[in-house]
Amino acid sequence: xxxxxxxxxxxxxxxxxxxxxxxxxxxxxxxxxxxxxxxxxxxxxxxxxxxxxxxxxxxxxxxxxxxxxxxxxxxxxxxxxxxxxxxxxxxxxxxxxxxxxxxxxxxxxxxxxxxxxxxxxxxxxxxxxxxxxxxxxxxxxxxxxxxxxxxxxxxxxxxxxxxxxxxxxxxxxxxxxxxxxxxxxxxxxxxxxxxxxxxxxxxxxxxxxxxxxxxxxxxxxxxxxxxxxxxxxxxxxxxxxxxxxxxxxxxxxxxxxxxxxxxxxxxxxxxxxxxxx
Amino acid sequence: xxxxxxxxxxxxxxxxxxxxxxxxxxxxxxxxxxxxxxxxxxxxxxxxxxxxxxxxxxxxxxxxxxxxxxxxxxxxxxxxxxxxxxxxxxxxxxxxxxxxxxxxxxxxxxxxxxxxxxxxxxxxxxxxxxxxxxxxxxxxxxxxxxxxxxxxxxxxxxxxxxxxxxxxxxxxxxxxxxxxxxxxxxxxxxxxxxxxxxxxxxxxxxxxxxxxxxxxxxxxxxxxxxxxxxxxxxxxxxxxxxxxxxxxxxxxxxxxxxxxxxxxxxxxxxxxxxxxxxxxxxxxxxxxxxxxxxxxxxxxxxx
Numbered sequence: 001x002x003x004x005x006x007x008x009x010x011x012x013x014x015x016x017x018x019x020x021x022x023x024x025x026x027x028x029x030x031x032x033x034x035x036x037x038x039x040x041x042x043x044x045x046x047x048x049x050x051x052x053x054x055x056x057x058x059x060x061x062x063x064x065x066x067x068x069x070x071x072x073x074x075x076x077x078x079x080x081x082x083x084x085x086x087x088x089x090x091x092x093x094x095x096x097x098x099x100x101x102x103x104x105x106x107x108x109x110x111x112x113x114x115x116x117x118x119x120x121x122x123x124x125x126x127x128x129x130x131x132x133x134x135x136x137x138x139x140x141x142x143x144x145x146x147x148x149x150x151x152x153x154x155x156x157x158x159x160x161x162x163x164x165x166x167x168x169x170x171x172x173x174x175x176x177x178x179x180x181x182x183x184x185x186x187x188x189x190x191x192x193x194x195x196x197x198x199x200x201x202x203x204x205x206x207x208x209x210x211x212x213x214x215x216x217x218x219x220x221x222x223x224x225x226x227x228x229x230x231x232x233x234x235x236x237x238x239x240x241x242x243x244x245x246x247x248x249x250x251x252x253x254x255x256x257x258x259x260x261x262x263x264x265x266x267x268x269x270x271x272x273x274x275x276x277x
Numbered sequence: 278x279x280x281x282x283x284x285x286x287x288x289x290x291x292x293x294x295x296x297x298x299x300x301x302x303x304x305x306x307x308x309x310x311x312x313x314x315x316x317x318x319x320x321x322x323x324x325x326x327x328x329x330x331x332x333x334x335x336x337x338x339x340x341x342x343x344x345x346x347x348x349x350x351x352x353x354x355x356x357x358x359x360x361x362x363x364x365x366x367x368x369x370x371x372x373x374x375x376x377x378x379x380x381x382x383x384x385x386x387x388x389x390x391x392x393x394x395x396x397x398x399x400x401x402x403x404x405x406x407x408x409x410x411x412x413x414x415x416x417x418x419x420x421x422x423x424x425x426x427x428x429x430x431x432x433x434x435x436x437x438x439x440x441x442x443x444x445x446x447x448x449x450x451x452x453x454x455x456x457x458x459x460x461x462x463x464x465x466x467x468x469x470x471x472x473x474x475x476x477x478x479x480x481x482x483x484x485x486x487x488x489x490x491x492x493x494x495x496x497x498x499x500x501x502x503x504x505x506x507x508x509x510x511x512x513x514x515x516x517x518x519x520x521x522x523x524x525x526x527x528x529x530x531x532x533x534x535x536x537x538x539x540x541x542x543x544x545x546x547x548x549x550x551x552x553x554x555x556x557x558x559x560x561x562x563x564x565x566x567x568x569x570x571x572x573x574x575x576x577x578x579x580x
Contacts, residue, residue, distance in 0.1 A: 037503055048412040056334045056527045057346065057380045058434070059412055061372070063477045066347070070332045154479075155457030156413045158501070233503035
């Protein structure tokens, strides 16, 4: 029997990952509107629960490095249990290796990566609420090479800690990694969602039927309305909206000139590579 | 020859060559559920041809369990009675005792076909509230908040439930509760009362009172909500114990040890004896007291 493989739906936070997942969920429903809190294709980020269930030990008593050491095996186990041919799995980590030198995403179970990227100036504005901080601090986080998502010293979040690192390192880790890759720019998704979704669907080997319907069913207003009415399970800070604005170009309007310079200095090379500068 | 000491280990009389501050000394007036013994030994690094080979736990063909945990030791569990240990850390350390009374205890209970729930428990007016749920849902935090409002401590994270009597009886666990700094700060536990669980980790333990076994009064299936209110739903029949993954401690391992059948029988008995609710509550630390007090009010319906 062929072993289950992963497609990693990878991105820095607030770069369109959730939107793409909603589109894929709508496709799985034949183009219907997905319930944002009860998704058909559950592609959650790995949690302490997953680790504890698979390996039988108290996961919150493991250190960051110990968790990283067992993550590849955890993905292999989850793949084996799924019974599917392919698993589409959301990830926010950069592509990184644990202390044993093994990528946390096991190469032997990887079919490919859909990497979604967004202009870091817009990410800074959008991610401020996601990180529960100010725009000024979000600009710092985008440059922080050791930044770990869900590494909460106060108490564990549901998800396992994920190494984000700086935005540029995040992007290049995936783009220059050796997994088969489809690069999707958030701005292209906004500009022509149908064409972008077609490319994704083709890469995933899924049927392109219902692509238009899926785009219509996951329009920003639809997702924001659902969040307004019933909240969004995946929002780390319930006081702020997750589906906030969704627009491109906000960074240039809302960041101070100093903040813009800081981002362009820190990330200029990668921004140029992606056509943002 | 080392002198053996006797401790109360979830109602079992446990002999140990080491002092274990998490457990109370065995009182001769108590009736033991059975005997268990810790023996210091050279534990092998692996089992031959195991049915399960994980990064921390291996399960052998005869149902023996090998655990290898850097911050505690290497353990071999046989027949739910013998615990052979090569300690890597001092057996008196918090990390060792937490591992012994959590992961190791759960697997021993599965070897013995006992019902071990993934739950913390407190006592309100003579009956236990079992707070069950996935890792990180906030079982211990909720237990600590209930204790602030008058509930007594019974067990943290693992509850051993005796289904053989007329009422479901919950054993008293070790006299420690494990919490994170956000809960500690919110509930105002002083720094000097917090014992770090292991270096590199901010989780800590607090000493609690020594408890006695108590009949189960209510099973709470805790879930985190994406909305901001606390909701209670009464669960009927087998719905109260399904799905078992978030209810049974190390559920998958009970299966690997061929204990599905006794586990389902015990769960079905539990469903018949103990009322159950699903409780959804938001992950909002600033609401924890309010959440605990709404549970206490809700409990009145069942007492």
